[in-house]
Amino acid sequence: MTHLGFRHLVAYVLLAATLLTPTVAFAEREAAETDNPELDNSAAPADSSTDSATPPDPQHMWNMREDSEDAIMPMSSSPYWEDIPGGRAFYDGDGNLFVSPAMFVVDVSSWQGEIDWDAFKAQNPNAGAILRLGYGEDTVDKWFARNIAEVKRLDIPYGVYLYSYAYDDTFASNEAHLTGETLANYDADPELGIFYDLEAWEWTGHQHPTTPAAYESIVRHYVSTLTGYGWNEDQIHVYSYTSYLKNQLNSSYIHSKTTWVAQYGPRLTFDITADGQIGWQYSSTGSVSGIAGDVDMNAFSALDRSDVTLDSLGTQVSDLPEGDYLLLSGYSGMDGQPNAVIDIGWSSLKNGEAASLYRLGGTSNQIFHVSPNGDGSYNISAKHSGKSLDVSGPSSANGTPIVQWDYHGGTNQRWTIWRDSTGYCYIASVYASSQNKVMTVSGETAADSSPIQLWSVSGSNSQRFRFVPLSEYEPSLNGWITRNGTRYWYESGIRVEGREMYDAAAGGWRWLQVGGEIAYDQDVYIPPTDKWVRLDEEGLMVKGEDYRYGAWYYFDPITGAMAKGVRYVEAGGGKWVYYDVITGKMAHGEAYLSYDSDHTGWYYFDEWTGEMYHGDRYLESSGGKWVRYDHYTGIMVKGLQYWDGSWYYFDPTTGKMAHGNTWVPEWNSWHHFDEWTGRG
Known part of the structure; x- marks a missing residue:
């Protein structure tokens, strides 16, 4: 029986023989070990110690009885999961929603021994795991190396926790050093976070803190020390009961x-107010495949996990010169939209004023000074106020507003820039x-005053911006302008590029x-619309059929x-054809397609x-054979088929039409098919 840091036994007490739902009582660790003779202590780590110089390896949680209020509510049920479209939801025992969509998570330590992660x-398949990194200031969990290797191999979302034995600020800082060095x-x-596990620990010769002030100082020292290893404050959380x-x-x-709380019973009576992903450890007696014995069960809010990564969309910028810029939205010029830029509403000088999208006016509240921080990131500050663009809160939750705020150099005012192939x-x-x-125009709209918010990167046009140097903004220019023999197109004073x-x-x-140069006689990929286009020798997009590079x-x-x-x-009177999913070349002759579930098999395309x-066709391949391409789908037929009032049989591997006596597996018998037509 385990728990991430403080382990305890859930003892179900029947209040009456007629009650269907067990209630919950909590026992201290010593009682749990005494009252449960079947507890397998052989799984205990070999390095467990009760020496006063070394804190003991924590196994059980106990509760001090303050949570026993749930034990007197026999009509409550247990918390439960429920399937919903696209995922699962988690409810407390009274039917109140805790989180939706929800994610099932286990937490494990060396007390679980060797885990079969497969x-x-x-x-x-969609669960996560929180791994014990260690405990105290110098002990790494003996199964941490294997556990983290396995969850990474299997792409299981994971977090880590450190069980704290800190009794003062120095010890807390040392625990942070252990955490930071081990993670490195x-x-x-x-991605599930780093958790500082705070409990009423027992360690001979030492005393855990007893006041909120002492604990607050300990937590602040742990967090500040760990941020020195490059971790952001929003990645570091507290876990307790x-x-x-x-x-x-x-x-x-x-x-x-505090984003993760333990309470065993029908409900969680602590209100989690922290931003971001939250979790409830609702049981310590769960059972899952791959883990021997009991394991802690948790319900977390689902991850803001995107399959899209920044490096799949572009290359991190390190060469953007310091200077003043307009931040031009990717919506600009699309479907007749005017140029639109990031703007601080009403030219406000207030901290917390939100950034939004607004049509280009060239005023100082639309101009931003961009300067490198020296670590690969940039500071972006509003020219009119001198205040930095800042992630409000700070919070990493989707929908968090981007605001202006006095510069303080925090990570919520630092930005990395990733440039795609269009600039x-x-x-x-x-x-x-x-x-x-990333910064995102909320609502996927270019309407004036659309908020700029933080959202998971998706590659959509609402997340694409062009840094236009203020020196290149010429408000009087529109249409074609020729400079040094090259034609450029201007809209509202901005040269159009990558569009x-x-x-x-x-x-x-x-x-x-x-x-800004016109592309001639080449194929071009356009990211926002995910399409390849072809420009002819006059620089105009090709439409319809085109023969080039030896193919159609x-x-x-x-x-x-x-x-x-x-x-x-429609070409050639109308026809079904196949264009290679990579190159776009038209297929001719025999071709095997497997690009989706509806188009997997052999086809034939006119030479x-x-x-x-x-229909039926004679092929020279495999020594010559008659085959049939389905009259509707075009896929080569395999096995038994009933068509036009007769049975036919086609080899399940080659598709060759059967003639004469043939064994038919579907009928488990021999059958004769006509020597000429194949009818059976």
């Missing part, structure tokens, strides 16, 4: 860091770097490259997007037109 993952040694990235939080840990600062950038918060959170534009005079769409291609007649996969085209074949 079995755990197979049973709980194992190249850890605990309800009675301790209401008494010895009753500090507003500690509560602001547009993603502006990522250092404070929320482990979660890939499509419609050239009405030429009657077609163009692609303006980084730098097709480009959407409206968007110009290169066609890929199976699709119907000249590329039209998909349907």
Whole structure:
């Protein structure tokens, strides 16, 4: 029976024989070990010690009885999980929602011994784990190395915790050093967080703190020391149990860091007010595949986990010169939208004034001074106020407002910049770097006053901005401007770069490259719309069929997007064809497709037109054979088929049509198929 730091036994006490729901009582560790003779102490770590110079290896939690209020409510049920569209929700025993969507999490230590993480993952594909890193100032959990290697191998979301024996600030700082050094040694990235486990520990010759003031100082020293290892404050949390939080840990600062709380029973009576992901340890007697014996069970709010990473979208910028810039939205010029930039409303000078999107005016509240911090990040400050763009709170939660605030140099005022192939950038918060959170135009709209907020990176146009040097802003310029023999297109004083534009005079769409030059005679990838287009020798987008590079291609007649996969085209009187999903080249002859569940199998495409074949056809391959391509889907038929009033059989591997006596597995018998037609 285990718990992340303070371990305790949940003893179910029947109040009456007629009660269906057991109630909960808590026992101290000594009683738990005495009253449970079946407890397997053979699993105890070999390095356990009760020497007064070394804190003992903590196993059980006990509760001081303040949480026993739930033990007198026999009509309450146990907390429970419920499936919802796209995930699961977790409810307390009274049917009140705790979190949705919810994530199942276990916490483990050396007391669980060797864990079969493959079995755990197979049973709980979307679950997470919180691993004990160690305890005290110098003891690393003896199974931590294996556990962290396994969860990383299996891509199981994980966090870590350190059980604290701190009795003063120095000891707390030493515990932070152990945490920081161990995380660095194992190249850890605990997306569920780093937890400082605070409990009423027992250690011969030592006394745990007893006042909120003493504990607050300890927590502040732990956090400040650990941030020196590069961890952000929002990644460092407190874990404890309800009675301790209401008494010895009753500090507003500690509560602001407390995101994970233990309380066994039908409900959680501590109100978690901290920002970000929260968790409730609701049982210590769970059972899961891969873990022998009891294990702690937790319900956490689901991760803001995105499959998109910043380095998949662009390259981190290190060469942006210090200076004044307009932060031009990726929406600018799209679908007739005017140029829009990040703006501080009403030119306010107040701390906390929110940033928003607004049409370009060139006023000082739309100009931002960008300066490098020397660590790869940048400070971005409003020119009119001198205040820095700041993640409010600070909080890493999706939807957190971006505001202006007096400069203080904190990580919530530091930004990394990631530039894509078009010259547009993603502006990522250092404070929320482990979660890939970026500045985003809220609501996916270019409307004036749309808030700028922090959201998980997705690659959408709402997250793309172009840093336009103020020196390049020329308000009087619009349309085509020729400089040094090169034509550039201007809109409201800004040279258009890395974007499509419609050239009405030429009657077609163009692609303006980084730098503003027209692209000629080349294929170009456009990230915001995820499409490849082709520009001809006049710099206009190709539409319809096009023969180039020794192959046929097709480009959407409206968007110009290169066609890929199976699709119907109007060319040649209308036909189904296949364009390679990577290159876009039209397929001819036999082709095996496997790019989605509806298009997996052998097809045949006309050698000249590329039209998909349907019906019976003779192939020279495999020594010559008749095969059938399904009359509707075009996929080569395998096995038994009933068509046009007769049975046919096709080899399950080669697709060869059967003639003569043939064994038919579906019928478990021999059957004769016509020597010429294959009818059976």
